[in-house]
Amino acid sequence: xxxxxxxxxxxxxxxxxxxxxxxxxxxxxxxxxxxxxxxxxxxxxxxxxxxxxxxxxxxxxxxxxxxxxxxxxxxxxxxxxxxxxxxxxxxxxxxxxxxxxxxxxxxxxxxxxxxxxxxxxxxxxxxxxxxxxxxxxxxxxxxxxxxxxxxxxxxxxxxxxxxxxxxxxxxxxxxxxxxxxxxxxxxxxxxxxxxxxxxxxxxxxxxxxxxxxxxxxxxxxxxxxxxxxxxxxxxxxxxxxxxxxxxxxxxxxxxxxxxxxxxxxxxxxxxxxxxxxxxxxxxxxxxx
Amino acid sequence: xxxxxxxxxxxxxxxxxxxxxxxxxxxxxxxxxxxxxxxxxxxxxxxxxxxxxxxxxxxxxxxxxxxxxxxxxxxxxxxxxxxxxxxxxxxxxxxxxxxxxxxxxxxxxxxxxxxxxxxxxxxxxxxxxxxxxxxxxxxxxxxxxxxxxxxxxxxxxxxxxxxxxxxxxxxxxxxxxxxxxxxxxxxxxxxxxxxxxxxxxxxxxxxxxxxxxxxx
Numbered sequence: 001x002x003x004x005x006x007x008x009x010x011x012x013x014x015x016x017x018x019x020x021x022x023x024x025x026x027x028x029x030x031x032x033x034x035x036x037x038x039x040x041x042x043x044x045x046x047x048x049x050x051x052x053x054x055x056x057x058x059x060x061x062x063x064x065x066x067x068x069x070x071x072x073x074x075x076x077x078x079x080x081x082x083x084x085x086x087x088x089x090x091x092x093x094x095x096x097x098x099x100x101x102x103x104x105x106x107x108x109x110x111x112x113x114x115x116x117x118x119x120x121x122x123x124x125x126x127x128x129x130x131x132x133x134x135x136x137x138x139x140x141x142x143x144x145x146x147x148x149x150x151x152x153x154x155x156x157x158x159x160x161x162x163x164x165x166x167x168x169x170x171x172x173x174x175x176x177x178x179x180x181x182x183x184x185x186x187x188x189x190x191x192x193x194x195x196x197x198x199x200x201x202x203x204x205x206x207x208x209x210x211x212x213x214x215x216x217x218x219x220x221x222x223x224x225x226x227x228x229x230x231x232x233x234x235x236x237x238x239x240x241x242x243x244x245x246x247x248x249x250x251x252x253x254x255x256x257x258x259x260x261x262x263x264x265x266x267x268x269x270x271x272x273x274x275x276x277x278x279x280x281x282x283x284x285x286x287x288x
Numbered sequence: 289x290x291x292x293x294x295x296x297x298x299x300x301x302x303x304x305x306x307x308x309x310x311x312x313x314x315x316x317x318x319x320x321x322x323x324x325x326x327x328x329x330x331x332x333x334x335x336x337x338x339x340x341x342x343x344x345x346x347x348x349x350x351x352x353x354x355x356x357x358x359x360x361x362x363x364x365x366x367x368x369x370x371x372x373x374x375x376x377x378x379x380x381x382x383x384x385x386x387x388x389x390x391x392x393x394x395x396x397x398x399x400x401x402x403x404x405x406x407x408x409x410x411x412x413x414x415x416x417x418x419x420x421x422x423x424x425x426x427x428x429x430x431x432x433x434x435x436x437x438x439x440x441x442x443x444x445x446x447x448x449x450x451x452x453x454x455x456x457x458x459x460x461x462x463x464x465x466x467x468x469x470x471x472x473x474x475x476x477x478x479x480x481x482x483x484x485x486x487x488x489x490x491x492x493x494x495x496x497x498x499x500x501x502x503x504x
Contacts, residue, residue, distance in 0.1 A: 012455050016429055018436050039389040046396030047461060048430040050408040051415060055312045055431060062325050063307065069329055070300045073336050245329075 003030050007037055015044045065245055072247065148237045151204035155234075156253045158200055158212060159223040159271035165196025165214050173197060176211045181228045182266045184211045187286035189224065189270075192217035200225070205232050217282075222272045224286055229267030234260040241280060246287065248280045259283040299339045303332055306349045309432055310356055316415060316427045317360050330363065331356040350438040357424065357442050387466060391475040395465055398474050406472070407465060414464035422457030429454055 007030045013019050014027045031038045167173060176184045179199050186194060192215035201207040210227035238249035238260060249260045259279040260269035270283045310331055314324040335342075335355050342351055398404055415423060421443070428439045429450075439454075440447045469475045 012458065013436075013451065016436065016454075036389045039392040043392045043396045043462065044458065047411055047458070047465070050411045051427070051430050053408065054412050055308070056315050056321070056324075058307050058311050062311075062328075063304070065325075066304065066307070066329055066332055067300070069333055070303075070336055073333050074300075077337075 004034060004037060007034075011037060011040055012044070015041055015048075069245060072242075147204050148234065151202060151232065152234065152237065152251065152253055152258060154202055154204055155200075155210075155223075155225060155269065156256045156258060156271055159221070159256060160254075162214070162221055163198070165198045165212075167198065168196040170194070173211075179209050180211045180226060181209070181231075182226065184213075184226050186213065187224065187268070187288075189215055189217065189222065189282050189285050192222055192282070202227075202232065208232060220272055220274055222270055222274075222282060224283070225267070225269045225271070227267045227269075229262040229265055232267055234258075234267060234269055243277075243280045243284045246284050248284060250276045250280050252276055261287060263287055299336060302348060303335055303352065306352050309349050310352060312431050313353060313356060313424075313427055314360075316423060316431070317357075317420065327356065327360055327363075330359050334359060347438060349432070350434055350442060353428065353432065353434070354442040354444075358444075387475070391466070391469075394475045395462075395469055398469075400474075403472070403474055407469065407474070410465055410468045411461060414461045414468075417464070418457050418460055422453050422460065425450055425453035426457040426461065430458075 007027055010019060010023060010027050014024060019027065031041065167176065170186045173184050173186055176197065176199055184197075195214045195216055197211055197213045200210050200212045202210055208228065208231040210225045210232065213224040213226065215222040215224065234249060238251040238258070241248050241250050246261055251258050256271055256273055257276040257279040258269060258271045259276065259282070260267060261283050262268070268283055268286045270279050270286070272279045272282065274282075307328070310328045311324060314327040314331075315321065318324045318327055331352060335352050338355070342348065395407065398407060415426065418426065424443060425439060428434045428442060429436075434442065436447045436450050439450045443450065443453075466475065470477060
């Protein structure tokens with residue numbers, strides 16, 4: 001058997017650094033004399049380099065999506081009694097006051113009071129500076145839930161009335177920012193046509209203001225609300241869902257559907273007469 | 289609310305350090321970027337759930353690649369890898385004579401630099417056309433630089449099988465590259481096969497496919 005024949009089966013492993021010292025030495029000695037096998041090694045190396053060069057780079061958007069997925073997973077793990085789509089921002093963004101009010105609302109709205117009671121209790125204790133008693137917690141929870149219900153009702157009513165928008169130029173939208181307290185941009189909702197914007201004082205939230213952006217899509221009126229999600233905890237009584245990997249809070253009131261998402265402390269909610277899945281898709285589109 | 293530390297702590301951060309590796313492998317396994325991203329996301333979530341099973345101090349990247357591979361096989365290829373083929377007898381491992389030194393030099397370093405991207409693209413396409421088990425072995429070894437032992441762990445097969453898959457996979461790649469270079473006139477036609485005659489026509493995507501059709 002010629003030296004090349006003996007070496008051939010070793011060349012791959014040699015290039016991969018998988019040979020014993022003895023074998024490596026044998027191959028190296030052979031390579032000194034054999035231009036052909038040297039060329040084989042070089043070609044293997046060149047192919048390897050080419051393959052590496054074509055490696056994709058993870059986009060920032062993809063990284064953000066993964067972080068959100070892992071955060072949701074951790075959240076789920078820490079609160080196993082709940083369904084997916086719990087607020088992602090508790091730990092990082094939202095002030096403890098929101099945590100307390102949302103937790104209280106959940107405690108009242110959901111049939112699993114054990115874990116949520118504890119959470120609400122802890123949050124409330126830190127707020128109030130005393131240990132919670134279950135009766136005051138219950139009543140507080142009930143009042144928060146009632147407030148959020150009233151809030152949703154206000155948003156649906158505003159949408160239903162379709163009052164005339166007072167800002168109709170996109171360039172003027174940023175003037176709403178001081179009133180609303182969060183950045184107001186003009187998201188494009190698939191093929192929807194933007195008709196105008198106004199500012200809506202939300203009575204149920206002590207007149208905290210939300211921007212109301214009106215769109216029209218295929219003959220349906222769509223209202224997109226933009227607000228400080230720390231002050232308007234819409235998600236508290238809506239049903240959590242995941243749409244395109246984004247947690248969405250969805251509900252229906254009086255034949256209208258409402259869907260809310262949050263990102264970086266800004267809440268976006270749409271009210272439409274479309275069905276709830278369509279509203280959920282629209283509101284997710286507002287994030288992009 | 290404070291964050292409850294979950295061992296190993298800061299799993300997310302550690303895991304995301306391997307994101308490029310996971311995406312590199314996922315991209316080669318799947319058909320498009322969206323599918324690759326979904327596969328990586330599935331992998332990360334599974335790894336997160338199973339993080340207590342990870343032994344600190346061992347190779348986390350290899351551990352996650354194993355999860356990725358299993359996820360891919362289970363979810364995207366319900367039938368598993370193409371066992372019928374990979375359990376079949378390997379082609380004569382010595383039938384590897386291949387082409388002349390000058391042709392190999394032209395392949396790895398074409399005289400016209402403009403041709404290099406063309407050849408690189410060709411390698412990318414050839415890789416995509418490799419049967420999965422070969423492609424996976426080649427990517428894990430050449431792109432991710434895992435050891436044979438680690439690849440064996442990831443793919444759930446003996447080291448010997450890894451070597452055979454690597455060898456065959458790389459041979460198919462180079463053969464395809466050579467054919468393409470021949471078409472483009474980067475190398476000339478030749479009958480020279482190594483230093484001594486080995487069985488001709490060593491590589492055989494076409495043969496493989498024909499066989500695969502019969503098997504399937």
